Amino acid sequence: MKLGNKVKLLAVVCAADVILLGGLCRTVLGNRPVHAAAGNGAWVQEGGETMERAKGLEGKCVALTFDDGPHKECTAQLLDGLKERGVRATFFLMGQNIEGNEELVKRMHDDGHLIGNHSFSHVQLTKAGARSVCQAVDRTSMMIEDITGERPQYMRPPFGDWNEELECDVGMTTVLWSVDSLDWKLRNKNKIVKRVLKDVEDGDIILMHDIFPTSVQAALELVDTLTRQGYTFVTVDELLID
Template sequence: MKFKMRLKLLALVCGIDVCLGMVLVYMVREREAAHVAANSGALPWEEGGILDRAKGLEGKCVALTFDDGPHKDCTPRLLDGLKQRGVHATFFLMGQSIEGNEEIVKRMKEEGHLIGNHSYSHVQLTKAGAGAACDGVDKTSSLIENITEERPQYMRPPFGDWNEELECEVGMTTVLWSVDSLDWKLRNKNRIVKRVLKDVEDGDIILMHDIFPSSVEAALELVDALTKEGYTFVTVDELLID
């Protein structure tokens, strides 16, 4: 049977309480499937057989997600555009980017966006070791909680670098992606938009970064284009299994 080009939503359940119900979303190409299955505990998947929707979602839905912020210039411009369009997104914040940008984080919360954890710095957590990885995640969660009065429940590891040991240690819902905009590499609004529109489907989680002007421009153009195609924008928690 033909496998899909990307994995949409993969539920992993650990055998201890802190890992029950943990959900992992991971983008893979067909040629990488064997590697992912061997190294991340991924289960086999068949076309059209694995994506579950949260109750109450109707029509075509996608989630815009942004990593590495907040950025003092780019993130406010993005928030302005999302507010004008009535769209909520998910922001995975990096701890070292929060200092000096607390008001931006507060604004994200006030305007209804979902705030997640992207660890403290952009390092590969599996190479850092469980202790250091958990310290970075916990430090970032505390920074976010001090600003929003709410501890984040969702995290995205830098580079998507993760394993079952860290899942169980951290005890948070881990969210990766199903469409990679490659905005960090392309740095061109039109190329980013073209890439995402080519791949996007109902239920996708789109990976972007709110630290480049071209990414902000592309994200807002994508919102306009996908809205015309009948898509609704939701936060990642609304796409996860209910």
């Protein structure tokens, strides 16, 4: 694990709870800093307490995550490619895109991908009001549960727009990211791949979107390239430590 100047802020703190992941260089639990210990996948909290990396993970691990779907064509192509490669990813679904794509959601679940909540529509949640946010998130969770039989435990707010009040009200584990592919902006497979490969490290969570053909192409090329480099792909629940 490389430790540099880049601080990967992937924790949302609510009361005394904090989420850590493999690529995290530093976060804060209350007033107590937590530092990554290079090379052994553990974190040493000031005072000597050690928090282990998620059990069963060995070598370099990375999580591919996709927002804004499902998309009838792009998500289907992505699921095909991931299945061919034996890779599982994490999908943060937007409620308004689920209707009509129920079979894709079921397929995600059956293929072993982790399904999370991306609210019902792509709005800034901190400006929507806690009651409206909770209703939108709950509506999306119910849609996912009706299809898969499982209620999602993880969510990613649109734009990463979040705060501690919403975290406590919604009651779900919030997952942000450490590598932003900017696929929505670049819309070019080679540029997306180059950007991610430049920044990716052990333990990273990569942000992509499964609603653009170029994103699907880039994601599958990234899987092939990073696999050759010795990376294992995991879902965010395998990477995160509560």
